[in-house]
Amino acid sequence: MIYKVISKPEFRAFVDALVRANTSYGPRQVDTDRHGDPIYQFMPVSSADDIAFDYTVTTSSAKHLLMPFRGELSRFNFSDSDWKQQVNYETQPIVLIGLRPCDISAINILDEVMLKGPYPSPYYLARRKNTFIIGMDHLPLPDCFCKSMNRHTVNHGFSLFCSDIGDRYYLSINSAKAFSCLKEFQLDDPTDEDNCRLIERRKLIKHSFETNIEVSGLPVFLDIEFDSPIWQKWGEKCLSCGSCAMVCPTCYCYSVEEQFDLDLKGSTRESHLYSCNLVDFAQVAGGHNFRPRSGDRLKYRYYHHYRGFAANDNQQICVGCNRCGRTCLANINPKDVINDLRLERESCLTCVSTSPDKA
């Protein structure tokens, strides 16, 4: 990692040159919500003017640029009583601009899941290797809780990361490609003052979090509370629409579906990103559903995110961006569910500890 500082106009010129030469995605304002606040999304950009450098947070994550909502796995071309299969891993290089530390952490988690284990995904690897990521730090929104998940800083997984230190950006350069691209621009070595400012910036971010969730020891609580009534309570609120999984930066479960071409001369096998909250997620042939109630499915999602599965070494995969909470139609957010679970367990502990006095 090499550290440099760059002035804001110069950085803008760098991004502009980069964006003009490549297929790029960056935060753009696409609409306003009912309060008149801007809605941002990662969209294709063609110049630096398209990019909202001072955006707050995007509604959807950048996940779908690495794991598309519909991704082709293979193609079949039919001929007389025979067929040919084609598998294509090739992909175009893309540039992602303005990812937040939690988004980059999420991509690191996806790396763990998709590239570890006995069968690494070549589709994901091809996209991941051909993605140039520029990260930017930001001041958290009132409902962000990435500090609780320890995802408010990130040390790897990006090509270039910029921290805002007033009139300049403090750059962490993490790839040779990024460094050679930056060569032509005016870079300075960080002075003592810049270093101090960076540390001040980090401190400011760290102290700006208003929402905190206590997650230490949560896996054990989750195991104990497997049959807790709170899952049914929240399950009754849940509409099983799957919005949370669509915007989540780490939800990666998918289904594999196959479709004929309209001319019946071929077919395509595609992976569709899926949500474990949808009713047929655990349904098997013959109609048996292993998770028929919405509470069971909600519980499954929280287990995946906060207990972690063996596939990712039992690590929690939530990064604390709270996109699911913001987008939920029934107003279910992780903060409330986890606090509810803890309260349930902790009030129970108090009654146990006070019972000798009662007796």
Next chain:
Amino acid sequence: MPDMRFNIPGQSLNREPFIDKIPDFQKKCEVMITDRGYKCKITNIVPLTSQEKLFLLRIVDPMERVLFTFRPGQFLMLEVPGYGESPISISSSSSNQEFIELCIRKAGHVTSAMFEAKQGAMVSIRGPFGTSFPMEAMRGHNVLMVAGGLGIAPIRAPLFWIGNHRDWYKDVRMLYGAKEPSQLLFNYQFEEWRKVSNVNLMTIVEHPDDSWKGRSGMITALFDEFPIDPDNTFAIVCGPPVMFKFVCSHLDRLGIPMNRMFVSLERRMHCGMGKCCRCMVGSTFTCLDGPVFDYWSVMNLKEAI
């Protein structure tokens, strides 16, 4: 101005990575065919009942035919191009590389399409995936196999294995239960298994009709008819989820250790490679850590059976 276009010629997988710290392909993947299937020809179709058929597949490419080896209990992904993929347990002998037998019940989209298939049609398989029954560990012991309904399909693979290595095992017993006499699959092979493989086969049906002369009742009733040596017996149980509960708890009461009972769980796998999470049971993948589990692991898994 440097050239900022990232158009490096060649295969995208071989391109210079933009980010240095990416976990790379593991060794196994270099030889693993992940999404490309083996092309197979359906050489024979044996209708068993109105709902089940036995398909004999032969891998077209002679090299791939040699490469495709599996162990009893593993499953494969059967692809009917255009219709989709479905996980099917392999029901043939693992020593027979010429043909792969799949016993398929018409239950969903893919299996219905497979039912329409004629002899000579081309399908594709991926795999084999998953864990297998520890046949070597059972050496020198009694083996008790319990199958219910379509559970005979995965249990045929260890049965053929035992037939090939009969001197490894002492007393081999197989219990097979079905709802109706007409639903007892492979009844044309019962005598072969009894006489050639020296397997003590007992059948039972839940709802007997007039022509049925054998036993009737639940499959657990058969346990009273012969002695079980709990210290010296391995059990293999396949069947509908409700059967696991009764059979395994019965065997548990008889004193067979939980880590010597093996069950084969079923879920709807979509990828078979531990990525899509559709076959999750608790925090375990049925496609990687299963489908064969010992009963102790199943007891520790939540919502398994």
